[in-house]
Amino acid sequence: MINVQALSKKFGDNLVLSDITTSVKKGEVVAIIGPSGSGKSTFLRCLNLLETPTSGTIEINGKNLTASKKEIHKIRQQIGMVFQHFHLFPHMTVLENLMYAPVKAKGTNKNEAREKAQQLLKRVGLAQKASAYPNSLSGGQKQRVAIARALAMEPQLMLFDEPTSALDPEMVKEVLEVMKDLAKTGMTMVVVTHEMGFAREVADRVLFLDHCILVEEGHPAAFFQRPESERARDFLDKVL
Numbered sequence: 001m002i003n004v005q006a007l008s009k010k011f012g013d014n015l016v017l018s019d020i021t022t023s024v025k026k027g028e029v030v031a032i033i034g035p036s037g038s039g040k041s042t043f044l045r046c047l048n049l050l051e052t053p054t055s056g057t058i059e060i061n062g063k064n065l066t067a068s069k070k071e072i073h074k075i076r077q078q079i080g081m082v083f084q085h086f087h088l089f090p091h092m093t094v095l096e097n098l099m100y101a102p103v104k105a106k107g108t109n110k111n112e113a114r115e116k117a118q119q120l121l122k123r124v125g126l127a128q129k130a131s132a133y134p135n136s137l138s139g140g141q142k143q144r145v146a147i148a149r150a151l152a153m154e155p156q157l158m159l160f161d162e163p164t165s166a167l168d169p170e171m172v173k174e175v176l177e178v179m180k181d182l183a184k185t186g187m188t189m190v191v192v193t194h195e196m197g198f199a200r201e202v203a204d205r206v207l208f209l210d211h212c213i214l215v216e217e218g219h220p221a222a223f224f225q226r227p228e229s230e231r232a233r234d235f236l237d238k239v240l
């Protein structure tokens with residue numbers, strides 16, 4: 001589903017991603033881990049062109065994102081994104097937050113969008129919050145709404161940028177549970193995370209970035225038990 005070839009990204013003279021080549025299969029859950037500042041978020045944001053790569057190519061479902069600026073809008077609609085800081089519309093109710101993009105961007109009929117939104121709220125355990133405004137929700141609830149809102153566009157791929165790192169510890173679990181459930185449905189997911197437990201239990205593959213380089217990638221069981229590189233061993237010694 002995703003094919004990344006020789007992706008590099010600079011901010012001015014600062015090289016943030018260096019020559020990254022990898023791919024993600026349909027239905028795969030990939031966790032991106034690594035030290036702070038290693039380029040994880042930038043890599044994720046390149047996958048839907050929130051950041052423009054300096055060089056290299058990114059294909060999603062065979063379409064070259066970097067070549068087809070015209071198509072990017074259409075391709076983006078198929079990619080859901082969940083950020084660290086929710087980004088819900090504060091002046092809309094939870095239900096309206098979920099209905100907005102399907103109605104405005106896809107032209108979905110309002111009744112259909114409402115029904116789908118209600119189903120999704122049920123799925124993330126928040127059916128009773130449909131009429132609430134985001135400000136009245138806890139961080140964990142806001143993030144579950146953000147996930148449901150991304151799913152309302154029926155994406156083929158979901159990108160998560162440290163979705164639990166702004167949450168109080170007691171709320172991390174409820175969000176990870178929703179993500180685990182989503183993974184079980186066969187959704188293709190790329191997740192930047194500091195939650196090693198999630199990477200170990202839920203991911204099919206781990207990508208380890210350090211200093212702008214994709215140092216190693218592999219199955220979580222192998223990566224966490226026997227990391228190949230010195231850099232990954234050092235990192236795991238610090239975080240586990």
Ligand SMILES: Nc1ncnc2c1ncn2[C@@H]1O[C@H](COP(=O)(O)OP(=O)(O)OP(=O)(O)O)[C@@H](O)[C@H]1O
Binds near residue numbers: 011016039041
């Ligand atoms: N818009 C930007 N302009 C300039 N530099 C940036 C920008 N975004 C990120 N950077 C720099 O790129 C580098 C990588 O940042 P990035 O956020 O991708 O790392 P990360 O691995 O996700 O870090 P963290 O785990 O702390 O979120 C950092 O040095 C950061 O300062």
